[in-house]
Every structure is written in C-alpha cells, then in structure tokens.
Amino acid sequence: MSPEFIAGIVVFVLAAFVGFEVISxxxxxxxxxxxSGANAISGITIVGAIIAAGFAxxxxxxxxxxxxxxxxxxxxxGGFLVTDRMLEMFKRKPAxxxxxxAP
Amino acid sequence: MTELLYLASxxxxxxxxxxxxxxxxxxxxxxxxxxxxxxxxxxxxxxxxIVSWGTIVxxxxxxxxVGAVLALRIQMTAMPQLVAAxxxxxxxxxxxxxxxEIEHVGIALPGETAVTVVLSLAIGTITFTGSFVAFGKLQxxxxxxxxxxxxxxxxxxxxxxxxxxxxxxxxxxxxxxxxWLVVAVAAGLGVLAxxxxxxxDMPVVISLLNSLSxxxxxxxxxVINNSALIIGGALVGAAGLILTLQMAEAMNRSIAxxxxxxxxxxxxxxxxxxxxxxxxATPDDVAIALAYAGRVVVVPxxxxxxxxxxxxxxxxxxxxxxxDVEVGYAIHPVAGRMPGHMNVLLAEADVPYEQLFDLDQxxxxxxxxxxxxxxGANDVVNPSARDDASSPIYGMPILDxxxxxxxxxxxxxxxxxxxxxxxxxxxEDNTMMLFADGKAAVESIIGALDDV
Numbered sequence: 001m002s003p004e005f006i007a008g009i010v011v012f013v014l015a016a017f018v019g020f021e022v023i024s025x026x027x028x029x030x031x032x033x034x035x036s037g038a039n040a041i042s043g044i045t046i047v048g049a050i051i052a053a054g055f056a057x058x059x060x061x062x063x064x065x066x067x068x069x070x071x072x073x074x075x076x077x078g079g080f081l082v083t084d085r086m087l088e089m090f091k092r093k094p095a096x097x098x099x100x101x102a103p
Numbered sequence: 104m105t106e107l108l109y110l111a112s113x114x115x116x117x118x119x120x121x122x123x124x125x126x127x128x129x130x131x132x133x134x135x136x137x138x139x140x141x142x143x144x145x146x147x148x149x150x151x152x153i154v155s156w157g158t159i160v161x162x163x164x165x166x167x168x169v170g171a172v173l174a175l176r177i178q179m180t181a182m183p184q185l186v187a188a189x190x191x192x193x194x195x196x197x198x199x200x201x202x203x204e205i206e207h208v209g210i211a212l213p214g215e216t217a218v219t220v221v222l223s224l225a226i227g228t229i230t231f232t233g234s235f236v237a238f239g240k241l242q243x244x245x246x247x248x249x250x251x252x253x254x255x256x257x258x259x260x261x262x263x264x265x266x267x268x269x270x271x272x273x274x275x276x277x278x279x280x281x282x283w284l285v286v287a288v289a290a291g292l293g294v295l296a297x298x299x300x301x302x303x304d305m306p307v308v309i310s311l312l313n314s315l316s317x318x319x320x321x322x323x324x325x326v327i328n329n330s331a332l333i334i335g336g337a338l339v340g341a342a343g344l345i346l347t348l349q350m351a352e353a354m355n356r357s358i359a360x361x362x363x364x365x366x367x368x369x370x371x372x373x374x375x376x377x378x379x380x381x382x383x384a385t386p387d388d389v390a391i392a393l394a395y396a397g398r399v400v401v402v403p404x405x406x407x408x409x410x411x412x413x414x415x416x417x418x419x420x421x422x423x424x425x426x427d428v429e430v431g432y433a434i435h436p437v438a439g440r441m442p443g444h445m446n447v448l449l450a451e452a453d454v455p456y457e458q459l460f461d462l463d464q465x466x467x468x469x470x471x472x473x474x475x476x477x478x479g480a481n482d483v484v485n486p487s488a489r490d491d492a493s494s495p496i497y498g499m500p501i502l503d504x505x506x507x508x509x510x511x512x513x514x515x516x517x518x519x520x521x522x523x524x525x526x527x528x529x530x531e532d533n534t535m536m537l538f539a540d541g542k543a544a545v546e547s548i549i550g551a552l553d554d555v
Contacts, residue, residue: 011330011333015333015334034123034443044320046144061206068203069196081175082177082182084134
C-alpha cells in the first residue's frame, strides 16, 4: 500500500472518532436539522465532481462530470439552505415569546 | 498549500457540526459548515488543473437552481423525503466520481485504489437507489407497506455476495465491464433492501442512508486521494450511525431487525377488535374535559403531520393557556418520519421550544396530568409494549399516557397503527375516542371551547 493510502486510512479513522465525539449528545429537537446539515456536508464529494468534470475529455467523461457536479451541487446547496430554513424557525421562538409576555 | 486549505475546510465542518448540536449555536454552525464547503469548492477550482470549465459551470448553475428551489419550496411535513432525495444525489455523485476516475485514468489502477473505486461505486449506488425508494415511500409514490417476497433476504444476501465477487473480479481483472456490473447489482440491492421496510421504520432507514452517503463520499476521497472528502465523509458517516443507533434503540430493535424483519406498514394481522366497547366522545365532551383541566399534554404522532394539524393544535393550546391551563407536548423519538421531525413541525407552528418534552422528561409527569390529547399517534402510546410480553412491540419504550387521569384519542378509526397491533388503551374506562380527521377534530374542539 502506498504511503498516501495509509495516511488516508489514518485520517478516515480519526475523523470518524471525531464525528462520534462531536455528535453523541444532541437534543432530539435538533435531530432533523443535524441530519440535513450533515447530509449537506456529505456533498463534499462536489470537490471530486469538479475535479472529474475539469479533466473531462470526450463525451462519456463530459456526461459523467456533468451528472456528478449537478447531483453534488443539489445535495450541497439544497442541504444547507433547507437546514437554515428549519433552524430559522427554531430561532425566532424566544423573541416572539418575550413579545407576547411583554405588557 | 492546497492540502492545508482543505484541512481548514475540514476544521470548519467539525466546528459546524459541533455548533449544530446545540440549540443556541445551531444556525451559525450550519453557516460555518457551508463556509467550509465554499472554501473547498474555491480551492478546487483554483488549483484543480481544470481544462474544461463549461461542464463545471453548467453543473453548478443547474444544481444550484434545482437545490435552491427544492429547499425553499418544500413543506415541512415533506422534510423526510427531501432529505432522502438530497442523500440520494450525494450517493449518486460519489459513485459517478469513481466512474469518471476509471474513464480518465483507465483501469490500470493500483490495487488499493481499485478497491476504493469498487467501494465508492457500490456504496454510492446503494445510497442512490435506496434513498430514492425511501423517497418514493415517504412521498406516497411507492406503497409504505413492506413489499417483499419469500426469500427476499436471501436474494439480498446473494446480491451483496455478488457485489463482493464482482468487486474482486474488477480489482484483479482487465476490463472496465466488471465495475459497471458492480454498479448494476448495487442498484438492484439498494431497491430491494429498502422496499421491504415499512413506513414506521423510516427514521432508522433515513439515518442509515445518511450515514452511507458519508461513507461513499469518503471512499470517493480515497479514489482521488483527497483529504477533504475523506474527512467530511467520515464525519457524516459517524454522525449518521449515531442517529441510526439512537432511533433503533427508541424502538427497542436492532438495526438488523429493522432491515430484515419486514415489520411495520400495516401488513400484520389485525386483532379481533369488533366487540369491545369504546367511549365515543364528541368535540364538546373533549372541550369540557380540556377547559377544566389543570395540566394538558398533547401527544402528536405522524397522523398530525399528515392532517397538517400542527397549526390548529397550536391555536388550541393558546386558547387553553388563556384559561390558565398548563399545556405541554410529549414527543416520542420516532413520532415523525425522521429523527426530530415532529419537533420541526411544531416549531413551524410556533410552539415554544420549552413546551416540548422528550420521552424521559414526559413519563414521570403523566400521573399528574389531567388530560392527555393524542393526535395521530398509536404504537408509541400502546401499553402492551410495556405490559404484554407476547406483543410484537413488547419492550419498545412508550409514553405512559394511560397513567394520566383522562386520555383523549383523536383518530380516524379504530384501525391498528403501522405495527398492525391492537391498542388496549382505546378500550380503557378513562379513554375517550374522538373519531375524526386530526385537523377537523382540533378545529371543532376549539369551536366547542368557546361555549364552555
């Protein structure tokens, strides 16, 4: 195995543990936004898609590149936007409450 | 330098996820993670030896428009299927990145790279087709019932073994056809693995597919030797796995049981419920019970979401609060179609965050509760999960609503829930059944409340 590949495995394992540690205590209210936010992060494959589309030569490669970039972009843009939309609903709650309680 | 910038974007992902886990910082966390993504994209475009910009720009523009329209238009009730769809696109992208690599470099890959190509193709494709079947089930295009045939699990096991064998052939062989066969078989497996899973188990499936989309991205990262993909994918894989385990635990089932038992979806035998008497109530009866209560707890289920009753419930709660009735909401972990879905729906209807209580917070309070109002929930309040060792859902943690003084169940009919099991709660002396559509029922209770 090449040194790069081994380094990749090291990074993968450590990142997985970081993921476990960071997420393990999340209140149920945030489960849906967390999942949709994490889903958007998994769209990081957009980087691979851009590289693949960038060296495109010939029809097959162009088609594959276009599919990859489009699919990953939908995942990234849609994921982050809809997460923000959800969290915005959570956020405005305390403000409204104060308004209502105010004399 | 490029590597360091990718590291910076990975750090932004970690910080973003961390902040997404806290109510106060969540929105900022999402923005931080998005900034990390933007950084990674810019770095790639500047550094990536790109020769053909046309494809990239076209894909970015088209994807942005589609993603933004979907994200901004979607109803909150449809959130689970949207997440499933986005997830599917992520899996597709990872699989196609691996395919493009074979197209570009050819199949004379080093052994370990060939293995990761097979893994990203297989996992990415399973995520893609599995997510879209889940999307179809949640959207109602594909039936929510478990669809299966005898020996279906053996077929799936055979497909999995087939992927492994084809993968070995692809790594050792000298034709790209093996890789395409991996894709074809994985596509079939994704469909056949999700089809037999019932609607009630969707929270587990969505979480698991989310985790797989992360793993697929990570594998694609190995293929093109890119640390941003490896780290980002691993983070999501781990996060998705935690949520999957939590959801499975909330149903007292193992992940294997969810995937392989063909449980849920109303397919089971419905118990003989014909003769037992129930207390039928009118909206007026319910309004009186609620108006003179000290403490009311609403138990929302997916039926509430289907009926779009969350805004009406919020109105009812406001009307009760004006009469000095204390109102709270008890939310079972699998109340919606994805983890935390019910919380999002109630937040959309402006229900204050402090009134939402999870299972552990709710159960000790039921004995001091005057009226429990159950709307569109069934299995999560079924006492046989606690008392009847022969029940299929025995051991599943439930909301102990039967300990409250009065229980009001709003339900279309006596039909059993997703698990297909009769609910003894409906026949208790202190239970009132209001047979109606959730939204219409709540609205007529609000109307009746004016006359009390």
